[in-house]
Amino acid sequence: MEPDVLEQIFDGSIEPRDIKLSDLQSITKNFSEDQIIGKGGFGTVYKGVLLNGVVAVKRIHNMHTIDEKLFHREVNSLLMVNHKNIVRFLGFCSHTVHKPFKNEGSGGYILFEDRERILCFEYVNNGSxxxxxxxxxxxxxxxxxxxxxxxxxxxxxxxxxxxxxxxxxxxxxxxxxxxxxxxxxxxxxxxxxxxxxxxxxxxxxxxxxxxxxxxxxxxxxxxxxxxxxxxxxxxxxxxxxxxxxxxxxxxxxxxxxxx
The missing domain is CATH 1.10.510.10 (Transferase(Phosphotransferase) domain 1)
Structure with a gap:
């Protein structure tokens, strides 16, 4: 993981910001099932282990990431808040790549978007x-x-x-x-x-x-x-x-x- 970005956000040295997908994959063991701490209608939450603490990584289900407006609205709200009775927001990931998909009918290929929309929070381990x-x-x-x-x-x-x-x-x-x-x-x-x-x-x-x-x-x-x-x-x-x-x-x- 590059210059300990999440560790710096976690200890308060820098403000919440965009985080690389590779960094989040690293701290969740590539979103391993062993790291799952919760599931909901919109996403799965994984435990992420840093050198200086533990975080919660919410990976939004692909079926919902098509609605960019909802994701942007949530990130905007989270970046604005800082209160002891609101879960601390640490950062987000908005990652999109294009992958080829073979069209059996035409014999050609179609490029489709593979999206990852992820949010990172402090880990609160007593449940809801x-x-x-x-x-x-x-x-x-x-x-x-x-x-x-x-x-x-x-x-x-x-x-x-x-x-x-x-x-x-x-x-x-x-x-x-x-x-x-x-x-x-x-x-x-x-x-x-x-x-x-x-x-x-x-x-x-x-x-x-x-x-x-x-x-x-x-x-x-x-x-x-x-x-x-x-x-x-x-x-x-x-x-x-x-x-x-x-x-x-x-x-x-x-x-x-x-x-």
């Missing part, structure tokens, strides 16, 4: 809030709720960012039981609030009704999701189907699809 809905002492539950609220207030008031996918699976818990918001793949700027979109991703149970019904976006969407999370933590019960499994949906051109 999904694992802590029940069984916590009240002071710990209160601290987690307070942390999520402070992180969300920072996003809305200081950075004008709507998260748009707040749920227990997207809140990580560190060794000190500090909550850290993650996954900005669906984030939007508040300046686009009160606008509507026809194609939208959402998680049933955490998504505001006005967004499901008409695609209306506003910071209130995140507040609705926050309210559901607070209810779950206060009661100690999951009122919503596990969001890591079957509850993520996508509406495109009026069709209701499950991911």
């Amino acid at each position: 809030l999904e694992n802590y809905i029940a069984g916590l002492q009240w002071d710990t539950r209160y601290s987690i709720i307070k942390g999520i609220c402070e992180g969300l207030q920072y996003l809305h008031m200081e950075k004008s960012i709507m998260h748009m996918d707040l749920k227990p699976a997207n809140i990580l818990i560190d060794d000190n039981m500090v909550a850290k918001i993650t996954d900005f793949g669906l984030s939007r700027m508040v300046e686009n609030s009160q606008t509507k979109t026809t194609n939208r991703f959402f998680t049933l149970g955490y998504s505001a009704p006005e967004y499901i019904d008409s695609g209306t976006m506003s910071p209130s969407y995140d507040v609705y999701s926050l309210g559901i999370i607070i209810i779950q933590l206060v009661t100690g019960h999951r009122s919503v189907t596990n969001s890591n499994n079957v509850s993520v949906f996508y509406i495109v051109d009026g069709l209701f699809l499950q991911i």
